[in-house]
Amino acid sequence: MGKTLFDKIWDKHVVETINNGPSVLYIDRHFIHEVTSPQAFKGIEQRGVSLFRPKQTIATADHNVPTLNQHLPIKDELSRMQVEQLIENCEKHGVELYGLGHPYQGIVHVIGPELGITQPGMTIVCGDSHTSTHGAFGTIAFGIGTSEVEMVFASQCVLQTKPKTMRINIEGALQKGVVSKDIILYIIAKISSSGATGYFVEYAGSTIRSLSMEARMTICNMSIEMGARGGMIAPDETCFEYIKGRAFAPKGESWNESINKWSQLYSDSDAIFDSEININAADIQPMITYGTNPGLGIAINGNIPRTENIVDEGERNNIIKALKYMGLESGASLLGMPVQHIFIGSCTNSRIEDLREVAALVKGKKKNSSVHVMIVPGSQQVAKQVHAEGLDQIFAEAGFQVRQAGCSACLGMNEDKIPAGEYCISTSNRNFEGRQGAGARTLLASPLTAAAAAITGVVTDIRAMI
Amino acid sequence: MKALQKIHSRFVPLPMENIDTDQIIPARFLKATTREGFGKNLFRDWRYINNDESMPKNDFALNQSQYTGEILVAGKNFGCGSSREHAAWSLLDYGFNAVVSSFFADIFKNNALNNGVLPVTVSDNFLQEIFQQGNESTLTINVEAQTITIDATGASSHFEINPYKKTCLLNGYDDIDFLLSKKELISEFEKSTKE
Numbered sequence: 001m002g003k004t005l006f007d008k009i010w011d012k013h014v015v016e017t018i019n020n021g022p023s024v025l026y027i028d029r030h031f032i033h034e035v036t037s038p039q040a041f042k043g044i045e046q047r048g049v050s051l052f053r054p055k056q057t058i059a060t061a062d063h064n065v066p067t068l069n070q071h072l073p074i075k076d077e078l079s080r081m082q083v084e085q086l087i088e089n090c091e092k093h094g095v096e097l098y099g100l101g102h103p104y105q106g107i108v109h110v111i112g113p114e115l116g117i118t119q120p121g122m123t124i125v126c127g128d129s130h131t132s133t134h135g136a137f138g139t140i141a142f143g144i145g146t147s148e149v150e151m152v153f154a155s156q157c158v159l160q161t162k163p164k165t166m167r168i169n170i171e172g173a174l175q176k177g178v179v180s181k182d183i184i185l186y187i188i189a190k191i192s193s194s195g196a197t198g199y200f201v202e203y204a205g206s207t208i209r210s211l212s213m214e215a216r217m218t219i220c221n222m223s224i225e226m227g228a229r230g231g232m233i234a235p236d237e238t239c240f241e242y243i244k245g246r247a248f249a250p251k252g253e254s255w256n257e258s259i260n261k262w263s264q265l266y267s268d269s270d271a272i273f274d275s276e277i278n279i280n281a282a283d284i285q286p287m288i289t290y291g292t293n294p295g296l297g298i299a300i301n302g303n304i305p306r307t308e309n310i311v312d313e314g315e316r317n318n319i320i321k322a323l324k325y326m327g328l329e330s331g332a333s334l335l336g337m338p339v340q341h342i343f344i345g346s347c348t349n350s351r352i353e354d355l356r357e358v359a360a361l362v363k364g365k366k367k368n369s370s371v372h373v374m375i376v377p378g379s380q381q382v383a384k385q386v387h388a389e390g391l392d393q394i395f396a397e398a399g400f401q402v403r404q405a406g407c408s409a410c411l412g413m414n415e416d417k418i419p420a421g422e423y424c425i426s427t428s429n430r431n432f433e434g435r436q437g438a439g440a441r442t443l444l445a446s447p448l449t450a451a452a453a454a455i456t457g458v459v460t461d462i463r464a465m466i
Numbered sequence: 467m468k469a470l471q472k473i474h475s476r477f478v479p480l481p482m483e484n485i486d487t488d489q490i491i492p493a494r495f496l497k498a499t500t501r502e503g504f505g506k507n508l509f510r511d512w513r514y515i516n517n518d519e520s521m522p523k524n525d526f527a528l529n530q531s532q533y534t535g536e537i538l539v540a541g542k543n544f545g546c547g548s549s550r551e552h553a554a555w556s557l558l559d560y561g562f563n564a565v566v567s568s569f570f571a572d573i574f575k576n577n578a579l580n581n582g583v584l585p586v587t588v589s590d591n592f593l594q595e596i597f598q599q600g601n602e603s604t605l606t607i608n609v610e611a612q613t614i615t616i617d618a619t620g621a622s623s624h625f626e627i628n629p630y631k632k633t634c635l636l637n638g639y640d641d642i643d644f645l646l647s648k649k650e651l652i653s654e655f656e657k658s659t660k661e
Contacts, residue, residue, distance in 0.1 A: 021630025
């Protein structure tokens with residue numbers, strides 16, 4: 001029987017399997033940031049051990065950083081201390097840090113791929129659930145807790161139970177105005193926020209093949225939002241082309257060897273998955289969420305489900321509670337609803353292609369006077385590119401505020417927050433209660449849908465604008 | 467990690483589904499650099515009006531004196547969302563040693579086990595049976611036997627736990643000690659994979 005892509009990579013990284021227990025899984029690359037690493041550094045120090053393979057860990061500061069005036073000291077004392085602690089820990093333990101002020105600084109899941117650190121066939125972990133992003137390159141990449149960060153520090157391994165495998169096949173051409181964010185929001189709405197718990201997902205099919213690397217990253221990024229351990233896509237020419245020439249990509253003879261090796265990374269035709277889902281790309285419309293988990297999404301021209309029609313009591317109560325928090329009505333349409341904020345950024349949608357799409361749509365237009373629009377590039381390199389291409393000019397003329405790289409308003413941990421009770425169309429990944437600030441109401445959507453609402457001031461079907 | 471063999475306690479019911487880690491511990495409280503002290507911010511925004519400790523929300527179970535104990539009982543898909551281990555630390559710091567639900571998110575489950583907080587997965591029916599008990603009711607969780615019992619009715623349910631993790635929990639062993647003991651093997655593995 002053939003092997004799945006997941007099995008091929010997994011099997012190459014198992015050091016040992018404990019009888020009736022988890023496997024000791026070797027980790028090729030470990031990314032860390034300021035929030036989930038300090039207790040792990042403290043942990044190994046208390047045990048009196050040093051980092052086993054410090055060169056395989058790469059650090060950046062992203063969650064806590066302000067996105068304005070990054071050259072000044074961080075105002076919030078606790079945030080500043082956490083970022084300073086990261087600097088100190090990296091110095092002490094010999095870890096490469098791309099901190100504030102470094103040209104490589106940015107959101108951890110944006111910089112790994114853009115620097116060519118993320119490469120096919122690797123195992124990659126980070127104390128952050130959106131580590132699944134790196135799976136777009138044909139890697140086993142998943143989020144871990146701080147105790148597991150400490151395990152990697154101590155041994156370059158984690159203990160993992162092998163997950164089940166799921167393949168999601170998407171075939172056909174996408175409708176006009178539908179982008180990769182809509183694909184993943186559609187899948188999560190279809191199978192629910194726990195529909196892939198216990199599984200590692202491979203995305204396949206002609207639709208996926210036709211996507212750029214950055215579009216693929218958006219899809220893999222949100223795998224965790226349906227409960228999956230991670231998501232992955234077999235590497236192909238598009239992938240190799242993206243990696244080629246990047247700062248840490250293999251060069252010269254080593255590049256050819258790598259291509260040969262990477263070309264073997266696909267699921268064999270007779271490989272069997274524990275679960276398979278087939279999706280017709282033509283069925284996918286621009287999506288938007290109305291509730292307080294990413295599974296509560298609808299087509300932009302659809303209606304919120306009528307709660308009285310939901311049979312399962314738990315699910316019904318869940319949606320009633322969500323609608324109350326969101327200030328929305330059962331059965332209503334969202335089209336034409338005024339919003340106060342637009343956030344374009346996060347590890348899901350802050351790459352150059354996302355910002356190019358937005359710029360192409362808003363060029364020569366002005367934002368609606370009632371909305372505040374924030375554009376936050378995912379990294380210093382993306383910000384540099386935005387400037388080089390003159391996109392910042394287009395945004396400035398539209399009345400959008402372009403800020404500096406960081407996680408920003410995705411998670412209400414830094415200064416960028418949405419005020420209580422106000423609506424934000426956000427290109428980020430989570431619409432949980434309070435995620436963008438206490439009482440904030442998040443509507444997840446694609447960069448195109450967010451940009452359309454920036455111009456009109458209301459929830460808008462992008463297809464009416466292009 | 468401290469050993470955990472048996473829990474006999476009353477419980478706090480939270481019969482909502484999809485309780486995510488941003489509710490368990492909101493991101494603004496993740497700025498600490500130690501593992502201690504997160505309990506006071508557990509479910510912060512469900513516990514207080516406008517984040518004000520002098521204004522507890524009276525309809526929230528953690529604020530109702532009739533509910534107490536070391537066990538939290540919650541609706542399905544508990545702990546979905548972020549990988550923040552702070553969620554497990556805040557439950558432990560508050561005084562919970564076990565969470566009972568019919569479904570747990572993967573990363574939360576690992577994080578809980580790595581901190582000696584036992585995730586107990588029961589059927590939807592058994593979960594409803596627990597929710598129907600009065601607030602004086604107690605539960606007994608036996609790690610060795612892998613059982614959870616509603617003491618008043620004697621109704622009991624088996625729960626799954628990985629045998630390796632069970633040994634760790636019963637003895638207070640942790641994974642890092644185990645991995646440190648494997649360093650030589652890991653070094654050999656590295657050599658063998660270098661082409």
